[in-house]
Amino acid sequence: MPGRFAPTPSGRMHIGNIYAMLGAWLSARSRGDDMLLRIEDIDEPRVVPGAAELMMDDLHWLGLDWDGDPVFQSARHDLYREALHCLENLTIDDAYDSPFDERNDHTPAVGSAANNAIAGTTPLIYPCFCSRADIRAASAPQEGDRFVMYPGTCRRALAEHPRQVEQRLANGDRHSLRIAMPVAGDARAVVTVHDRVFGNCRFDLPRDLGDTVVRRADGLFAYQLVVTVDDLLMGVDDIVRGRDLLRSAALQLYIRERLLDAGFGDSSDGGVAAAHRDIRFAHLPLIDNAAGRRLSKRERSLDMGTLRKHGVTAHQVIGYCAWLLGLQQEPEPCAAADLLHGFSWDALAADSQDRSIPDDPFSIGL
Ligand code: GLU
Numbered sequence: 001m002p003g004r005f006a007p008t009p010s011g012r013m014h015i016g017n018i019y020a021m022l023g024a025w026l027s028a029r030s031r032g033d034d035m036l037l038r039i040e041d042i043d044e045p046r047v048v049p050g051a052a053e054l055m056m057d058d059l060h061w062l063g064l065d066w067d068g069d070p071v072f073q074s075a076r077h078d079l080y081r082e083a084l085h086c087l088e089n090l091t092i093d094d095a096y097d098s099p100f101d102e103r104n105d106h107t108p109a110v111g112s113a114a115n116n117a118i119a120g121t122t123p124l125i126y127p128c129f130c131s132r133a134d135i136r137a138a139s140a141p142q143e144g145d146r147f148v149m150y151p152g153t154c155r156r157a158l159a160e161h162p163r164q165v166e167q168r169l170a171n172g173d174r175h176s177l178r179i180a181m182p183v184a185g186d187a188r189a190v191v192t193v194h195d196r197v198f199g200n201c202r203f204d205l206p207r208d209l210g211d212t213v214v215r216r217a218d219g220l221f222a223y224q225l226v227v228t229v230d231d232l233l234m235g236v237d238d239i240v241r242g243r244d245l246l247r248s249a250a251l252q253l254y255i256r257e258r259l260l261d262a263g264f265g266d267s268s269d270g271g272v273a274a275a276h277r278d279i280r281f282a283h284l285p286l287i288d289n290a291a292g293r294r295l296s297k298r299e300r301s302l303d304m305g306t307l308r309k310h311g312v313t314a315h316q317v318i319g320y321c322a323w324l325l326g327l328q329q330e331p332e333p334c335a336a337a338d339l340l341h342g343f344s345w346d347a348l349a350a351d352s353q354d355r356s357i358p359d360d361p362f363s364i365g366l
Contacts, residue, residue, distance in 0.1 A: 001033060001034075001235060001236070001237040001238065002028060002033055002034035002035060002036050002067070002234070002235060002236055002237070003024050003025070003033060003034075003035050003036070003236065003239070004024065004035070004036040004037070004038055004231070004234065004236045004239070005021050005024055005025070005036070005037045005038070005064075005066060006038045006227070006230075006241070007021075007039065007040065007055050008041070008047075009039055009040075009041050009047055009051035009052040009055060010046045010047060010051065011048055011051055011303070012051065012054055012055075013058055013303065013304050014295050014302045014303045015287065015295065015317070015357065016242075016286070016287035016294075016302075018058075018062065018304070018317060018318075018321050019284065019287060019321040019324045019325060020241055020284055021059065021062075021064055022062075022064065022318060022321045022322065022325065022336060023240045023282060023284055024238075024239075024240035025064045025065075025336060026325075026336070026339055026343045027238055027280075027282060027345075028238055029340055030341075030343035034067040034068075035065065035067055036066060036234055036236065037056070037071070038070065038073065038230055038234070039052045039055075039070055039072045039074075040223075040226075040227070041072055041074045042074060042080075042220060042221060042223070042226050043220060043223070044074070047074075052070075052072075054304075054305075056070065058304045058308075061304075061308070062314050062317060062318060062336065063314060063318070063335055063336045071230065071234065076229075076230070077221070079233065080225060080226050080229055081221075082264070083225065083229045083264050084125065084177070084214060084215060084221070084225065086259060086262035086263065086264040087124055087214070087255075087258055087262055087264075088124070088125045090123075090124040090125075090258060090261060090262055091121040091122055091123055091124055092121075092123070092124050092183075093122060113125060113158060113165070114158070114163075114165050114166035114169060122155075122158075122159065122180060123158070124258060125178070125180070125214065126155060126158050126177070126178055126180060127154065127165065127168075127169060127176070127177060127178075128150070128153075128154040128176045128177070128211075128213070129168060129175045130150075135150060135151070138151040138153065139151055147209065147210075147247060150178065150210045152210070152211060154175075154178070155211055174217050175217060176213045176215060176216050176217040177213070177214050178211040178213055179212055179214050179224075179225075179255060179258075180211050181206040181210060181211055181254070184204070184206050184207070188205075189204060189206055190202060190204055191205060191250040191253050191254055193250050193253065193281055194278065194281065195281045195282065195283050196280065196281065196282040196345040197243075197282050197283055197284060197285075197345055197348050197349050197352050198243065198246060198349075198352060201246060201250075203247060203250035205250065205251070205254055208250070209250065209251050212224055212251055214255075224248060224251055224252060224255065225255065227252060228252045228255040228256050231252070231279075232256055232259060232260075232264075232265055237278070237280060238279070238280045239279060240281075240284065241283060241284065242283065243283040243285060243286060243352075243354075245283060246281075246283040249281055249283070282345055282348075284325075284348065285348070285353060285355055286354045287324065287354070287355050287356070287357060288355070289302075289357065289359060295357075302357075302359075307362065310362070310364035312364060313333065314335075315333035315334055315335055316362060318333070318334055318335060318336050318339075319333040319334045320361060324355055324357070325347075325348055326346075326347030326348045326351060327339055327347065331361070
């Protein structure tokens, strides 16, 4: 079953991105599996024109190949819409054997959140009228990943005043859609991510994640929904990426299960056969620069454009990333294919501290 590269085309790739790509490629290819490329360009405001083409060119140059045509999220809105409609048919109270499994007609339930609430059930997907400022003011600060824990304001409003919520929807008030986490004590509330670097990581969904946005107030489908839909439909079962997404893995497993409960993807070939298998995750330590700041695409110094322009070779870049992955003792130049034999996550698992690298690791006079 395949692995995937899933870059966001928001700028030129840097050493930190290449290190994750190399890990993903080695993980899939060392088992003789396919490697898929998905361009995560759903968040249009973040997309930089031409960045996807440069990423593909950089991957070719590095010797990191993939199978088939790249999948562009921007061409998959209909699938995300269908997935969301499936989830909107569920309530949080639905057991694993949801009655919707049989019905499976994917009918969008207009205003279903308010209707469910009026009927006394908690909808799995509900509208949230809170602004970011509202949420920040009401939430405890979180660790440095992408989560701001939602305090549940609109979930409570829906339970207590469903008709007001219905009225706000009818008025066209701006809102996002959130997925409700199970309540504490529900068997679905605790999810264990089996990670080859960080071991078995247990997350309590209501306590560690909270209700999360699946469609943003600007109408765009959110990362957590689209990535789950795509991995499911593409049959991906090997996911390698930065450890800032470790907590997201628990949420994505939860969304995946709910999509399967709702019968989503039943007609797709291959995807759902894979869906019931365990997903192999490897979340990687993050890479900081010498000043301790996480490498970002905004920092040009270690990006592929700069490195290639200064004559750094593909083998130097791969060798450096292999060293970051713990696959060689020194950052010696090598080809990606040289690393396939005997590839393992063991060294990284034994030392999973975030890494920091100097500002000019290839001594090109930056
Ligand atoms: N597109 C995401 C990123 O570039 C990665 C998402 C994922 O691997 O799940 O950060």
